[in-house]
């Protein structure tokens with residue numbers, strides 16, 4: 097199904113989280129979210145979401161750099177141009193352009209949803225998804241005491257979550273994790289995510305995580321490191337999962353070659369979109385590396401993309417695709433995303449995103465908007 101994007105409307109909305117979310121490098125209270133509305137030449141339209149945050153503490157991108165990149169460099173590469181398949185869009189966006197993966201992904205993924213809308217076909221089936229439902233994990237931010245964390249984790253287990261991820265940082269790690277392990281027992285599927293808070297000097301300390309029988313530890317070392325993680329993995333029994341470091345297929349190949357980890361968290365926004373996500377998924381599958389879909393505190397629009405991606409066969413580990421009410425008092429899609437008592441989220445079968453976007457609510461939340469169209473270039 098060919099596509100030709102005639103206009104892209106950028107909007108910033110602000111959506112307060114139901115509770116602050118703290119990771120090792122900072123806290124988020126209200127999400128500033130960049131939404132895109134893409135309109136095709138034949139009138140079809142869809143929405144996408146850029147996962148960049150307020151401040152560059154996860155990757156070098158922010159919502160402001162992404163807005164600039166889309167307006168100045170990326171949208172001009174696709175507007176008014178005809179693409180035979182959505183897979184061709186990634187090439188046009190990335191040629192001779194370094195970085196800005198989250199900005200690229202917002203357009204690239206939107207192009208896939210536009211193609212799915214036009215087909216008409218579900219986004220999951222267009223991507224080659226096979227799962228009807230996705231196992232769901234929760235990511236719990238750093239809490240003020242081990243007891244608070246154990247309470248939160250116990251509640252999550254009771255709600256049916258199939259994987260419980262606990263954010264850690266130096267000084268708030270081993271005793272916090274042991275409190276949860278003691279409360280929930282050794283059958284509970286627990287993991288930790290350090291978001292780059294350690295260095296190899298902490299190796300002896302990190303090796304003690306092995307006593308906790310975690311499913312994995314996510315990104316203990318620097319955001320752009322692959323080599324040192326290999327050294328750490330040689331010392332640890334707990335599987336290392338890379339998140340921040342895997343920004344493209346080459347970094348996934350590096351991880352596999354160097355044995356820097358045994359699992360990858362694929363966030364399509366981090367790797368410039370679905371084409372790269374699928375390539376990383378396929379590479380991992382042929383190397384017996386399981387993958388799962390991470391989250392970036394997306395609204396219900398971004399969640400639709402994550403759920404569709406996670407329906408691919410090698411997404412064998414529960415994803416951070418928690419239901420809407422874990423993040424928001426009210427989401428911007430209907431129906432809102434829900435999870436059943438056994439921790440499953442259903443993959444929509446209806447065409448395109450599979451959820452309705454609440455335009456009126458988005459209007460009310462919008463703080464900035466601009467529409468990009470093809471400009472005549474010399």
Ligand code: OSB
Nearest residue numbers: 154235390391392393394416418
């Ligand atoms: O490291 O996975 C991470 C949120 C913001 C930045 C980084 C991360 C996260 C999460 C949230 O863990 C997962 C979710 O969206 O539920």
Ligand code: MG
Nearest residue numbers: 289314315339
């Ligand atoms: Mg992470």
